Amino acid sequence: MYTYWKKKSHDEIKQRVFAALRENINYNNQNVLGIPASYLDNKVFNQDDSFLQNAPFITTLIKNPNHIGCHTLGNSEHYFKGTQEIEKELIEICAVDILNGEPNKQDGYVASGGTEANIQAIWIYRNYFENEFNAKREEIAILCSEDSHYSMDKASNLLGIDIYKVNVNQENRELSNEVVKSALDAAKKDGKKYFAVIVNMMTTMYGSIDNIDFYIEELEKSGCQFKIHIDGAYGGFYYPFTKNKGKLTFQNKHITSFTLDAHKMAQAPYGTGIFLIRKGYIEHANTKASYVEGEDFTLIGSRSGANAIAVWMILCMNGPFGWQEKVFILQRRSEWLSVQLRDLGIAFYNHAMSNIITLKSEHVSPKIASNFGLVPDNHEKPNWYKIVLMDHVTIEKLMPLLDALKS
DSSP: OOSSOOOOOHHHHHHHHHHHHHHSOOTTTSOOOOOSOOSOOTTTSOOOHHHHTTOHHHHHHHHOOBOOSOTTSSOOOGGGHHHHHHHHHHHHIIIIIITOOOTTOEEEEEESSHHHHHHHHHHHHHHHHHHHHOOOGGGEEEEEETTSOTHHHHHHHHHTOEEEEEOOOTTTOOOOHHHHHHHHHHHHHTTOOEEEEEEEBSOTTTOOBOOHHHHHHHHHHHTOEEEEEEEETTGGGTGGGTTOOSTTSTTSTTEEEEEEETTTTTOOOSSOEEEEEETTSGGGGOOOOTTSTTOOOSSSOSOBHHHHHHHHHHHHHHHHHHHHHHHHHHHHHHHHHHHHHHHHTOOEEOOTTOSEEEEEGGGOOHHHHHHTTOEESOSSSOSEEEEEOOTTOOHHHHHHHHHHHHO
16 A cells, blocks of 8 residues: 555664665765765764664764755765665655655655745746746746745745735635636736646645646636646645545646645654655756756755654654554544534634634634634734644643633
8 A cells, every 4th residue: 555655663763764874974984075064063962872872863963964956866965875765765655655646756855844845846837837838937927826825925036927816715715716717817918828836735824725626627728838736835744644535646647746844744843845746847947056966956955864864754653554543633633623613603714624723813812812822814913813733732732722712
């Protein structure tokens, strides 16, 4: 059932990581003089073997491997080949075992987060349209919903292309053919012919999931060229384990790339996003770094190999079935909270396959919001406050909130 994703014991994980580090450069006993890097400063960071022998992630941080480049393409900096192999395995776990891609048919890398991964996708598509269709910059646009992450606006600004946002229903956060067509017509009227389309797999604020069919239907009728990127920064490690039967996976021929954020639901250290794309596209982001072995196709350039090791360790320690149980528990907890809120007559939004519940602001006083760390959709004039059912958000912690809402 799972090609690359296998549950491993702590000893198995430790052995694999330490074996990979032995394949990397050792700054202490190898005569390598041209690399502008070293292990972490030993005057500050404890490098005592007795401390590190049972800590593969901390050891990787201290050994400081640079995972510059995209290792799924072929050659990379051979000084760090051991830990690069673990990152390649992580990319296959995410692309094949989570998102139903075919083995060795996707490229990808561990980015600094969802923002970078989203910008990476749009950057590639802008260049793809320019290189393959001789598109003019002013003919290319981003198309996404108004609930999409603000990284789309960053991409628009950085890449010099316009952005068009599709209105959503303010109560159920859903799209329709009509609103997609309206945004598309406005873009076409402005001379846009090529679209980088962003489809949300659980939005950051609401946990809502876009119906990809509306985009596909209207774009195909328009005759415009388009590429679809799935922003699964929040939902990538959650939604595929609920009810994702193929529409938001690599089985869908219309989807070219994905963002996942391991520092959200996967509980990895911050600065750990994942970018995945079908083979044949990431080459459009090659900026010809000739002194980098294998060159560089990423937005970030140099990056810590420890982040990739962290995500690989988390997934392997849980295993695929442990991960399914984790999501199952959070789903049940979300359903429980929905029932309690409904009984109290509190208006809220919750997608059936999401662990985010968003309350109408009329039910939430500023004091309750502050006391329970509820996050508003707008800090100036909030309309909604969200609760995210993470591992630490237990029913015991939810009960005092319900009592406060009741009173």
